[in-house]
Amino acid sequence: METDVLVVGAGPTGLTLANELLLAEVPAVLADKLPRRSTLQKAGGVQSRTQEAFDQRGLLEPLLAGGNHPVGTAHFAGITLPLTLDRHRHPWRSIPQVEIERFLENHLAARDVHVWRDHELTGIAQDKGGVTATFANGRVVRSRYLVAADGGRSTVRSLLGDEFPGRPGTVTLVAADVRLSGEQPKTHNRSEDGHWAAVFPLGADPQGRPLHRLSLGGPGRSLPRETPITEDEIRDGLRAVFGDRVQLAELCYARRITNAARQAARYRHGRVFLAGDAAHVHLPIGAQGMNTGIQDALNLGWKLGAAVHEWAPEHLLDTYHAERHPVAAAVLRNVQAQSLMMDHEGTRDPDLMAARDLFADLTRLRDVQFRLDDLLSGMGIRYPMPDAAGRPLVGLPAPDQDLGPVRSHELLRRGRGVLIDPADRFAKVAARWQNRVDRVGGGAEPMLIRPDGYVCWAGDPDTLESALGHWFGAPS
Ligand SMILES: Cc1cc2nc3c(=O)[nH]c(=O)nc-3n(C[C@H](O)[C@H](O)[C@H](O)COP(=O)(O)OP(=O)(O)OC[C@H]3O[C@@H](n4cnc5c(N)ncnc54)[C@H](O)[C@@H]3O)c2cc1C
Structure with a gap:
């Protein structure tokens, strides 16, 4: 074959x-x-x-x-x-x-x-x-x-x-998909003595009942990866954090994960x-x-x-x-930094807690939240590209521009490059790559977008031809 x-x-x-x-x-x-x-x-x-x-x-x-x-x-x-x-x-x-x-x-x-x-x-x-x-x-x-x-x-x-x-992994945590009863827990929960539980909504089971992804950790909870996970272990972990306020109604799936x-x-x-x-x-x-x-x-x-x-x-x-x-x-x-600050093993180390408190204080700032969100949302990924100096959009995910009948992101559905040419200035040069790049009018900002949605040229007429050649090869 x-x-x-x-x-x-x-x-x-x-x-x-x-x-x-x-x-x-x-x-x-x-x-x-x-x-x-x-x-x-x-x-x-x-x-x-x-x-x-x-x-x-x-x-x-x-x-x-x-x-x-x-x-x-x-x-x-x-x-x-x-x-x-x-x-x-x-x-x-x-x-x-x-x-x-x-x-x-x-x-x-x-x-x-x-x-x-x-x-x-x-x-x-x-x-x-x-x-x-x-x-x-x-x-x-x-x-x-x-x-x-x-x-x-x-x-x-x-x-x-x-x-x-x-x-290699040095600690294990329990990750389980569960139905819970009792109080509706917050997302992140921690007891005075270092036990913690993270609870994320996972949608609903086939009967429409809410499901949650539960992670548990704390002192004595890091067990060898192959140790079977029982309902009793989950109940015990919930009790250590919530007392009797939150209970396990059903354990759907569980596995131990490591920090390798x-x-x-x-x-x-x-x-x-x-x-x-x-x-x-x-x-x-x-x-x-x-x-x-x-x-x-x-x-x-x-x-x-x-x-x-x-x-x-x-x-x-x-x-x-x-x-x-x-x-x-x-x-x-x-992930390494988060893992350390989350104190997965519940050490309550005073130096670590001091650093964590200080960090938590900083995260009240909008710019800090935005910087962290850049890391976690994938939207802050910027690829190294030629002619990016002084062009803040080059290398970043392309903004979704309104081009009248369509959004620029919709144009990417063909899996080809897209050249946004609001002032109709680049028809001649773009024609040489027309079998790989679609040129469209409208929008506010001229830009060349790769098929994977990243801006690879923005605004400078002198470098458009070299950008087309760099990303889309010799014209045919
Ligand atoms: C509990 C848990 C929670 C997670 N939560 C998140 C989350 O919220 N968000 C997130 O982004 N990630 C999360 N992840 C990570 C995510 O699950 C993995 O990163 C993802 O599965 C990786 O996808 P993959 O296709 O690269 O590999 P895999 O999903 O591992 O797929 C690999 C495939 O290759 C096949 N295969 C293996 N060897 C061979 C072979 N020799 N020949 C042929 N086929 C082979 C396997 O059968 C498998 O189907 C979580 C992971 C775990 C364990």
């Missing part, structure tokens, strides 16, 4: 990438070792930037339709950031990962892209022309590129010999790329892991499309590592 791109792993990262490749009209195979879609409850929180990116593909409305997806207030280390609630068009929202996976898989299947189930990748060999992948069931696939979206224990990464540098923090040193190994948890893992605080993986896929998809269609400039595939590695490195750093 031959294809252009083999995507290994049909979690949120692999499914998003398969959709990007479909949009770019790239023949691809999406393979997963599981015989059927996982029902494991993992992520629940979806960042503003991920929702915006789904909107730029026309996926957000149908994803949200009919479901119960409460919006929430972002927090940093359990300190809520209320001033950020109305900052973005799409506030932080609860959408269970299983729902996102089901939605994307159905969306792909309706377009005749089917996940190859029961396909466990066991071997890869790459040469100048492509990659040969071997599966446990004996199948062999030859592709021009291979993307490892096979999760934190990535087989592909191991086969590449990548050591996955970082720190690791990141691959290189996201590109020749024709093989790492994305999502295969490239970075960390404690799930602040809804960042799945979101970072989905955004890896959005960054890589159109670049692979350009390479397969043979118009990618030489450097384009390398910008995937250059842009996305620093993003996950920053996520790992903020």
Whole structure:
């Protein structure tokens, strides 16, 4: 079997990438070792930037339709950031990962892209022309590129010999999906003696009853990862924080999570790329892991499309590592800082408490809340780009400009570049890239937007042609 791109792993990262490749009209195979879609409850929180990116593909409305997806207030280390609630068009929202996976898989299947189930990748060999992948069931696939979206224990990464540098877990926490009875708890709760519980809304169960994601920790609660989690353990954790005010009505799912923090040193190994948890893992605080993986896929998809269609400039595939590695490195750093300040083991160390109190005091400032929100919403991600000096928009997610009949984000649904040309000045130069970039009038600010929604040129007529060549290759 031959294809252009083999995507290994049909979690949120692999499914998003398969959709990007479909949009770019790239023949691809999406393979997963599981015989059927996982029902494991993992992520629940979806960042503003991920929702915006789904909107730029026309996926957000149908994803949200009919479901119960409460919006929430972002927090940093359990300190809520209320001033950020109305900052973005799409506030932080609860959408269970299983729902996102089901939605994307159905969306792909309706377009005749089917996940190859029961396909466990066991071997890869790459040469100048492509990659040969071997599966446990004996199948062999030859592709021009291979993307490892096979999760934190990535087989592909191991086969590449990548050591996955970082720190092993030193503490475990309980994460559980539950129904609760009694008082309605706040989001972040802490007892005098260091026990804590975080409670996030997760929508409703099939009977319409509210579900919550509960995290528990405190003195003596960090148990070996393989220790089974019982209802008694959850009840005990709730009692330590709430007394009798909040009780467990039903335990739907629970797992122990650790604060291991690791990141691959290189996201590109020749024709093989790492994305999502295969490239970075960390404690799930602040809804960042799945979101970072989905955004890896959005960054890589159109670049692979350009390479397969043979118009990618030489450097384009390398910008995937250059842009996305620093993003996950920053996520790992903020998670480390949050984890420390949350005092997961309930030490109540006086020095730590003093630092935390001081930090909490600072977070009353609007600018501090906005800075932290830049980290947690994905909206503050700024990619390094040429000619960005003095151009504050270049490298950032494009604002959604009203262009009369459409919004600029809607124009990105074709998966192509968009040149906004309010004064109709750039028709001649843009015509040379018309098979890769759509030029539109209207709007207030001239800008060139990449297919993944990032501004790559803004305003300076002298640099437009070089920006088009830099991101969209030689004109045809
Ligand atoms: C309790 C918990 C809560 C979380 N909450 C959040 C949150 O609120 N927000 C957030 O953004 N993130 C959260 N995360 C993190 C999030 O779940 C992960 O970051 C996300 O699942 C990563 O997606 P992925 O597609 O990269 O990898 P995965 O979801 O791990 O998918 C990898 C896929 O690869 C397949 N696979 C593995 N090996 C092979 C092989 N050899 N051959 C073929 N297929 C293979 C697997 O079967 C799997 O389907 C949470 C995680 C946990 C555990």
